[in-house]
Amino acid sequence: DTGVSQNPRHKITKRGQNVTFRCDPISEHNRLYWYRQTLGQGPEFLTYFQNEAQLEKSRLLSDRFSAERPKGSFSTLEIQRTEQGDSAMYLCASSAGQGNEQFFGPGTRLTVL
Amino acid sequence: KQEVTQIPAALSVPEGENLVLNCSFTDSAIYNLQWFRQDPGKGLTSLLLIQSSQREQTSGRLNASLDKSSGRSTLYIAASQPGDSATYLCAVWMDSSYKLIFGSGTRLLVRP
Numbered sequence: 428d429t430g431v432s433q434n435p436r437h438k439i440t441k442r443g444q445n446v447t448f449r450c451d452p453i454s455e456h457n458r459l460y461w462y463r464q465t466l467g468q469g470p471e472f473l474t475y476f477q478n479e480a481q482l483e484k485s486r487l488l489s490d491r492f493s494a495e496r497p498k499g500s501f502s503t504l505e506i507q508r509t510e511q512g513d514s515a516m517y518l519c520a521s522s523a524g525q526g527n528e529q530f531f532g533p534g535t536r537l538t539v540l
Numbered sequence: 541k542q543e544v545t546q547i548p549a550a551l552s553v554p555e556g557e558n559l560v561l562n563c564s565f566t567d568s569a570i571y572n573l574q575w576f577r578q579d580p581g582k583g584l585t586s587l588l589l590i591q592s593s594q595r596e597q598t599s600g601r602l603n604a605s606l607d608k609s610s611g612r613s614t615l616y617i618a619a620s621q622p623g624d625s626a627t628y629l630c631a632v633w634m635d636s637s638y639k640l641i642f643g644s645g646t647r648l649l650v651r652p
Binding site: 433467470471475477485520528532533 | 583
């Protein structure tokens with residue numbers, strides 16, 4: 428399968444724990460995006476990478492959130508000291524260039540108890 | 541600030557009907573517009589991408605139009621089928637940004 432992949436698909440954690448999600452983009456895509464989606468809403472932008480450089484971060488991305496793309500390939504999104512309000516679907520997307528079609532992964536559903 | 545609105549929020553139709561989903565945006569300085577489909581609990585599947593210089597795109601039974609000056613796009617689905625039941629999302633990419641801005645979606649149910 429050459430699409431965007433995300434792991435894990437589901438994560439249940441207790442409040443206060445740290446969690447890390449991984450995204451593997453389509454191999455030739457240099458642009459990678461993270462979005463968050465809550466029930467009944469459209470996805471909201473979190474952050475964007477071009478190769479290994481993080482070029483834009485949303486104000487939604489508090490200091491408890493950090494994202495990396497160390498070698499310009501896969502990316503990780505870490506949430507520290509999780510809160511119940513962090514419960515959501517975390518979506519990763521990739522694209523090949525400016526204005527090009529974004530392709531999304533299956534998402535990681537986070538539940539914070 | 542760009543705002544994207546989708547109407548209606550939910551739609552239920554009998555199988556075989558042709559239908560139109562609407563998307564409007566407040567800032568016409570968009571680079572492109574993309575329509576997605578999302579099945580419950582799943583990721584997004586890209587349906588159509590319309591560049592700002594284009595008026596429409598077609599793929600099979602789907603046709604998307606774009607009127608940039610009026611801030612509107614429509615997704616036309618011909619001869620709807622139960623398998624079309626899903627949430628349909630539109631999203632715009634601004635000239636000055638790297639991100640997609642999404643509407644809240646239209647939840648479609650096609651009844652057999």
